[in-house]
Structures are given as structure tokens and as C-alpha cells.
Amino acid sequence: MESARLWIHSLLFFIFIIASLYVLDTLVISNRLTTHYQNIQLKKQPQLPLRFRSDGTFKILQVADMHYGNGMVTRCRDVLESEFNYCSDLNTTHFLRKMIHIERPDLIVFTGDNIFGSSATDAAESLFEVFAPAIESGIPWAAVLGNHDQESTMNREELMSFISLMDYSVSQTFPMDPMEQQPMTNIDGFGNYNLEVRGAPGSYLSNSSILNLYFLDSGDRAIVDGVRTYNWIRESQLSWLRGLSKRFQVNTITGTMEAY
Template sequence: MADNRRRRMISLIVSFLFSVSLSCLCLAPIPASAHLKFGVNGKFKILQVADMHFATGATTRCEDVLPSQTAHCSDLNTTAFMSRVIAAEKPDLIVFTGDNIFGADAIDAKKSLNAAFAPAIASKIPWVAVLGNHDQESTLTRQGLMNHIVKLPNTLSQVNPPEAAHYIDGFGNYNLQVHGAADSSLQNKSVLNLYLLDSGDYSKVDSLNSKYDWIKTSQQFWFDRTSKRLQKEYNAKPNPQVGSAPGLAFFHIPLPEFWSFDSTNTTKGVRQEPISSATTNSGFFTTLVTRGDVKSVFVGHDHVNDFCGELKGLNLCYGGGFGYHAYGKAGWERRARVVVVDLNKKSNGSWGDVKSIRTWKRLDDEHLSVIDTQLLWNSSAKGLVVPRL
């Protein structure tokens, strides 16, 4: 009986979302210049969705689920899970960290993307996406995918930053600024910076013997310049601040430094498969640590890893596999990562700069269980490190 009720609920949710998404697709997207802001509660919440692997919808079967789930499980379970977790968490931003569609099984990339993002579009919550290694295996190139994504409603995604479009590698490199709370002294200043990058798909350099791609020198150059510019703006009048606003980075393929963690030294979560990073190290971890503003990196790619680990002051976190057409582990629930950034409260009761960064995961079980709540960064505990400009 419970399974029947769940199937009926999924069917109703998907039917509603399909009709809503069709009507939404004619709406204009959010302007790229629009600023994200902290809420009046002093919080900014991000929902990370990793590896949906969406294909054709109801006809696409699930991978690695329990025998009792097999007969009625499809892409629509992914859609229903997203709708449930959005309703439960009410995030301020949804971040899709690649392999949004599984290109090999997606007959029409545009239709698959539209269906994959439909719950986010229907929610009218701002959302962004980067690409994984499977998105381009259907009917669109990586550039074509991003060109389509940026035209969808409610997205703040960008193909590439205008100032770097002539030199930067990949498609889907951009920065988002999150301003302080309304009516605070920092309402017109970015107090949290989000960096989204294209980690590529597969290596094009045979001599390096690496299956997967990596974040290139041109992207690191753009990140370094952007980080330094944002620090200058943070330090500038009016209301000059000390140091750098904290940052978060989102991309698909993990850095080689994720190999530093196993069951003995992860802070929360599990490692259940090898780290599928590039075998060559492009140095992006060192670039991030040297700048010092990014406090956490969030990736996907390895679906049954969902751990966070801290190395040299930088948190390296997996989202955990979200999609039902992606490989997984039967009985190990699909999951999403939630990241909450909290502001300091001043003595006069107004909101100030960032105080802390917390995270937890939501499971696609009957209760949308919350697990692995943890503090990733705290301004008072870590002290203030001023990056060199």
C-alpha cells in the first residue's frame, strides 16, 4: 500500500511539474545582473544537486535500486525527489553540479535538460548549473548545452564571464555575488562569493594518461583575478571590510586532493568508491589555498561518495548521487547536499558579515531524513586570514 501511495504521489507531482514547466519556458530568465541576497533571517541556503543523469523521463529505468523498486522506478523518481527536497528546504539557490543529463540515453538534449530542470523552474527559485562529463554525449556540444541552459527561466547560469570569454577554457565558468541582508550596512556589498567552473569531460592529452579532464590554467587565472577584484571591492568604501568575503566553489570532477581522504579521516560521510579525478594535477587546489577566500569545494561525479574532508583549511565535499538513472548502491538512498551560510548579528541587532558555513544531506526516504550535519567554517574559530592581493 505504501508503495502504491508513493507511485501515485510521484505521478501527480510529475504531471503538475510538466504542465508548469511548459508554461514557464516562455518566461524571460532572471537577468544575469540580478543580485542574490541574504534573507532577513541572516541566512543563505544552497541546495546542491549532483548527477541527475536524466534521460527521457518515464521510459528511462533506474539503476542500482532494490528489487522492490525496479518495476516502477524511472527518471520520474528523480523529478519527484527534487520537488520534495525543494519544498522541504526552501533554498535560496539551487546548484546543479554536472551530469545533469546522461547524454548516451538522451535522445534530445534540449528536451532532457528542460525536463531535468523542471522542478527548479517550477519553484521559481534562482538556479545555476555547470556541466559534467556526460552532458555533451547527446545532441548538443558543451557550448550548445550552456547556450541552452542560460535561456531557461529563473537561471543565473552563464556561458562564460564576458571579460574572460576570449581566453578561458570550457563553458560554464562564472561568479555569483551574494549581498548582505536587506536594510543592513552590507546590503550593497557581496559578503559571499560563489565560483562555478567547468571541470571538463575527458582528457584530450594522450601523453598524460588521464581519463578525466581538469581545471585549466586559464580558468585558474580567471579565478585568481576575480578573487582579487572581489577582495578589493570588499575592502573598499562605503562600509569597507577587512580581509576577503568567504567563497564556495562548485564543479563536477573532484580534484586529485580528494584522494587524501578515506574512512579514517573524513569529517562526515562515506567513501565507497575510488576518486575519479584526473591523474594529472593542474594545481587548482594550491591556487584555492593560496588565495584563501574559498572555504569549501563541492563536487559530484563519484555517486556513492558523499564525504567532506578538510585539507589545509579547505573543505572538499561530495554531493552524493541524486539521480535514479545514475549508478548507485541498492539500499543506499539517493541524496542531496544542503549548505547554509549564516551572518553575524551586530550589537545593534542588524546583520553583518558571514559568521559560519554549515552543511547536511537530505535522503530520498519516507521522511527526507537529515544526516551528517556539520560545521564547515566559522569566522571566529578560524581567525581572519587576509589573502595577498
């Protein structure tokens, strides 16, 4: 009887160990080791090419120096003391969303200091939030960097690459070589590119670029003679701009676009 009782106890203990290992594997280990596959989300492409409207207008909404941080937890600066507890990054988001709704621009352009590095603990999350109103609108939008954007968790190249992959963005990290159709990586900075705006649909200029928008990376900071100052646009950038501009000069005699 004693040996039978010991055998039963051993069997029950063995079953308990097996059950415990199964629960541990199911609830803890497997969840950490198993890769959960999700549907791949492709970038939502903007409606291109950019065009003038039939009435001959092309509206650009320019947005500068939003200095976005961490959303509702980042308080406004330079406001009245009575407003401080009620003012955050969300005020900027609300204002931008309202401006887009009122103006209905053809292109939205963000011209630097989109996020405020020292206040943005996660650059990617802040970028998603700061550009959310533009993405929600489905309107093509472009961006360049200021001197504060890279002070968070991404460098300037990473920031522009990330921005270029966001929904409806027409931003570029590097300009394209018009002859080779390859990125020109030998130019200083990140975010040098141009956007062509064609004539109104149905017009004789509908397939011609009649407005060219040039975007340049002015850098962040530099040390000159031991003094910390702002960076500047370099000769390689100006050389690229001049060369591209010549390709889009209007032939005033024929009224067509020719490459020189």
C-alpha cells in the same frame, strides 16, 4: 446530343480536378508551407540580486549527478530487482521537487552530469525535464556541466548557452570581463562564471558582495600519454578566478569591499 454529353462530362471532370487540387492545397500543402506565428516567450528573469536573509542565512540546495535520460522510460540503475519496473527518472524529479518544497533554498545549484548523454536521445527535452522542478519554483538556479552532459545531441557550449536562457537561470556560458563588460571567450571551457551574494536588505552591507560563488568547467575527457582519463581545470580558468578573487577581497580596516 453526343457532343453536348461529352461537353458536360469534360466540364464535370474539370470541376473535379479543380476541387481535388483545392482540397490537396488546403489540407496538405498549405499546412507544410505556411509559417504559423506564435507569441514570442521571453525568459522569466530571477529575482536579483541574490541576498542573504534578514537572519543572516543564505541557503543553497546542491544537486549533483542526476544522470537524467528520457523521463519515465529511463529506468533506475542499482536498485533492487523488485523496484526496477517502478523506478525511473520521474523518481528523481519527484524527490527534487519535494526537497525544494521542504528546504525553500535561496539558490539551487546543479553541479554536473545533469543529463546522461547515452540515455538522453534529445538533450533539450531532457534539460527541460531535469530542471523543471527548479523552474516551477521560481527560485534562481545555476548549473555547470559534468563529463556526461555532452554525450547526447548538444556540445558543451550549446548546452551552457541553452541552460543560460532557461527560465530563472543565472547560469552563464562565459564569465563577464568586469572592466569591458563583455564575455571573456578566451578562457578554457564553458560555464565559468561567478555569482555575487549581497548583504541582507536594510543592512549596511546590502549593496556589497559578501559571498562570491565561483563556477568552473572541469571538462569531460582527455587523452594523456595515450591513456583516456578525466579532464581538469586549466590555468586560464585559475588565472581568471585569482584575478576576480582579488577584486573582491575585504578591506578589514574599513569593512568595505574594494577592488585591488
